[in-house]
Amino acid sequence: MESIKIKAPGTVANLVCGFDILGLALNEPCDIMEFRLLDEPKVIIHNRDAYNLPTDPEQNVAGVVLLAAIEKAGGTIGFEVTIEKHIKPGSGLGSSAASAAGAAVGANKLLGNRFSTDELIQLAMIGEKLATGVKHADNITPCILGGVTLIRSILPIDIVPLASPDLYVTVVHPQIEVRTSDARQILKQLIYLKDAIKQWGNIAGLVAGFMRNDKQLIGRSLEDVIIEPVRSILIPGFDEIKAKCKQAGALGGGISGSGPSIFMLSETEQVAREVGRIMHGIYERIGVENNVYVTTISNEGVRVVEHE
Ligand SMILES: Nc1ncnc2c1ncn2[C@@H]1O[C@H](COP(=O)(O)OP(=O)(O)OP(=O)(O)O)[C@@H](O)[C@H]1O
Numbered sequence: 001m002e003s004i005k006i007k008a009p010g011t012v013a014n015l016v017c018g019f020d021i022l023g024l025a026l027n028e029p030c031d032i033m034e035f036r037l038l039d040e041p042k043v044i045i046h047n048r049d050a051y052n053l054p055t056d057p058e059q060n061v062a063g064v065v066l067l068a069a070i071e072k073a074g075g076t077i078g079f080e081v082t083i084e085k086h087i088k089p090g091s092g093l094g095s096s097a098a099s100a101a102g103a104a105v106g107a108n109k110l111l112g113n114r115f116s117t118d119e120l121i122q123l124a125m126i127g128e129k130l131a132t133g134v135k136h137a138d139n140i141t142p143c144i145l146g147g148v149t150l151i152r153s154i155l156p157i158d159i160v161p162l163a164s165p166d167l168y169v170t171v172v173h174p175q176i177e178v179r180t181s182d183a184r185q186i187l188k189q190l191i192y193l194k195d196a197i198k199q200w201g202n203i204a205g206l207v208a209g210f211m212r213n214d215k216q217l218i219g220r221s222l223e224d225v226i227i228e229p230v231r232s233i234l235i236p237g238f239d240e241i242k243a244k245c246k247q248a249g250a251l252g253g254g255i256s257g258s259g260p261s262i263f264m265l266s267e268t269e270q271v272a273r274e275v276g277r278i279m280h281g282i283y284e285r286i287g288v289e290n291n292v293y294v295t296t297i298s299n300e301g302v303r304v305v306e307h308e
């Protein structure tokens with residue numbers, strides 16, 4: 001195989017209470033990436049979108065992942081990649097992770113699938129480190145594997161794919177940029193034991209809810225007493241959106257990744273669409289441009305759409 005075209009899905013990391021350890025893949029939006037194998041060890045990047053992301057491989061998350069893949073493969077081949085981004089950088093929808101995970105999977109396919117899943121996650125985390133300053137796998141893992149995933153540990157890597165319930169996901173992306181690196185810097189480094197107890201109760205409840213397909217338990221467990229109170233201050237309309245969406249029948253939700261996007265889970269498409277209208281209406285009223293996605297959890301991660 002000389003070239004390949006893949007789709008890398010957007011992801012919702014944290015799932016409210018599971019900071020850095022839980023995430024899910026979305027059916028929409030997705031980035032498209034095309035890779036071509038080169039016979040010398042270099043990376044060439046073309047951006048086919050309006051986001052003006054770096055073409056220097058050392059500065060682009062896909063580039064650093066491809067450079068690491070070249071080294072791991074023995075340093076004799078290279079890659080040319082064209083990135084068509086539909087997941088806006090800094091949206092909280094796993095834009096950097098889509099490029100990082102897409103690069104790891106795309107390179108692996110062209111190299112004859114020589115890397116294990118754990119190695120793909122290691123490679124993709126190099127990209128997340130470039131984007132956010134820290135290695136974390138709660139976007140890249142669902143992006144690679146699809147579904148809902150628990151990252152029990154990254155050192156060593158220990159991934160637990162969870163059952164993916166049949167749920168609708170509504171996401172509103174207000175058009176402001178919150179960089180993950182900034183949204184991490186404002187977090188407290190010390191927390192109260194009483195908050196930790198509440199948080200680990202919610203994480204355990206959420207995982208059990210996914211495994212048992214208990215949607216009410218999922219809804220009750222979508223509560224974050226540690227990260228959300230700090231980060232939600234950066235997101236206009238957050239409290240009103242959350243309250244009104246739950247009144248309209250959403251199971252619950254919160255900040256998507258590090259924000260500014262907000263997501264809600266619903267049992268029916270009708271409620272999910274109503275939730276989208278509420279989100280959009282609140283941002284229209286307060287004068288914030290926004291995009292709404294009404295989608296579902298994708299059980300597929302990065303997927304090949306064409307190869308030669
Ligand atoms: N290929 C790339 N795709 C996306 N962002 C990139 C890429 N290369 C470099 N970056 C940089 O990474 C940053 C975006 O990553 P960041 O993690 O802040 O956003 P995000 O991935 O949308 O958020 P989240 O991880 O919360 O979902 C921007 O500063 C952007 O310039």
Ligand SMILES: N[C@@H](CCO)C(=O)O
Pocket residue numbers: 013014019020021132136138139180183184257258
């Ligand atoms: N867990 C990460 C996801 C965003 O990259 C965070 O919330 O900072």
